[in-house]
Amino acid sequence: MITDKIEQLLGEVQMLSAQNADEIEQLRLKYLSKKGEITALMADFRNVAADQKKAVGIKINELKQAATDKINALKEQLATTEDTDNELDLTRTAYPLPLGTRHPLTIARNQIIDIFQRMGFTLAKGPEIDDDLHVFTKLNFAADHPARDMQDTFFIEQNPNDVTRNILLRSHTSNDQSHYMETHQPPIRVICPGRVYRNEAISARAHCFFHQLEGLYIDKNVSFTDLKQVLLTFARELFGENTEIRLRPSYFPFTEPSAEMDISCHICGGTGCGFCKHTGWVEILGCGMVDPNVLEACGIDSTVYSGYAFGLGIERITNLKYQVADLRMFSENDVRFLREFEAAN
Numbered sequence: 001m002i003t004d005k006i007e008q009l010l011g012e013v014q015m016l017s018a019q020n021a022d023e024i025e026q027l028r029l030k031y032l033s034k035k036g037e038i039t040a041l042m043a044d045f046r047n048v049a050a051d052q053k054k055a056v057g058i059k060i061n062e063l064k065q066a067a068t069d070k071i072n073a074l075k076e077q078l079a080t081t082e083d084t085d086n087e088l089d090l091t092r093t094a095y096p097l098p099l100g101t102r103h104p105l106t107i108a109r110n111q112i113i114d115i116f117q118r119m120g121f122t123l124a125k126g127p128e129i130d131d132d133l134h135v136f137t138k139l140n141f142a143a144d145h146p147a148r149d150m151q152d153t154f155f156i157e158q159n160p161n162d163v164t165r166n167i168l169l170r171s172h173t174s175n176d177q178s179h180y181m182e183t184h185q186p187p188i189r190v191i192c193p194g195r196v197y198r199n200e201a202i203s204a205r206a207h208c209f210f211h212q213l214e215g216l217y218i219d220k221n222v223s224f225t226d227l228k229q230v231l232l233t234f235a236r237e238l239f240g241e242n243t244e245i246r247l248r249p250s251y252f253p254f255t256e257p258s259a260e261m262d263i264s265c266h267i268c269g270g271t272g273c274g275f276c277k278h279t280g281w282v283e284i285l286g287c288g289m290v291d292p293n294v295l296e297a298c299g300i301d302s303t304v305y306s307g308y309a310f311g312l313g314i315e316r317i318t319n320l321k322y323q324v325a326d327l328r329m330f331s332e333n334d335v336r337f338l339r340e341f342e343a344a345n
């Protein structure tokens with residue numbers, strides 16, 4: 001009698017199916033709970049003849065195991081079906097895809113590169129970790145020259161007997177120029193964008209790393225006039241055709257003569273405003289004719305060739321275009337800030 005019941009339940013259990021978690025729970029209650037069918041069998045088990053108890057006991061255990069396995073399998077099947085449903089929601093629209101935005105420094109850098117490439121400059125790149133020889137010495141910084149103090153950087157290896165062998169994070173992209181001149185003969189016409197490092201306290205106006213872009217032109221008969229015209233064209237391409245430039249005498253170890261370049265304030269058009277501190281001019285870059293010592297140190301005959309170089313801060317240009325008040329915002333990865341530049345891409 002009890003064995004018939006066990007066979008019947010075993011048959012039922014193998015055929016179980018369910019559409020959702022509720023139905024599975026109903027099945028669990030029906031077969032496996034304390035008031036379920038299998039527990040009820042145990043009451044009958046008391047009446048089984050002693051010599052049959054062992055065989056019937058084994059059968060009941062098999063039934064219980066089969067019910068447990070089946071219900072677990074139904075649960076697993078349901079979970080898999082739900083996952084698949086989530087991944088394959090065919091009603092979802094494919095657009096708009098969530099696109100990111102270009103970083104404002106990248107936008108400005110690409111615009112600058114584009115302008116100089118149209119004037120025939122090609123891109124050159126050098127290492128961010130370099131030796132003193134290429135960052136300072138070949139660029140006419142004497143070992144004890146005070147100009148080195150203006151570019152205090154981070155040292156990786158210091159060699160007290162020979163400073164030219166110090167290994168450091170470059171403080172300007174000019175090392176790209178010394179590497180390029182060592183390996184190429186004129187005519188040379190390159191721009192070198194990249195990241196540079198300074199030992200500076202981080203504030204709204206200064207950071208321990210920032211970005212520069214330098215240009216170098218070396219050929220026969222290159223004059224200061226060429227430099228001025230290239231920079232005027234650059235300023236007008238970037239800030240508008242009415243932009244004026246002015247050059248003020250300055251000092252850099254690697255150029256002679258050297259100059260700082262201002263552009264007429266593009267906010268007030270040169271009449272004076274808070275942005276240009278009521279001068280009508282804003283500083284934009286440094287430039288000059290390459291010092292013959294630099295050419296010679298890099299293996300170029302300074303009696304045959306001459307050239308000019310210029311360098312600008314990409315953060316500076318970005319600020320002039322977009323008026324970002326705090327330099328630190330460029331490296332904080334705040335999405336709210338970065339989304340401001342969606343339209344500028």
Ligand SMILES: [Zn+2]
Pocket residue numbers: 265266267268269270271272273274275276277278280281
């Ligand atoms: Zn102004």
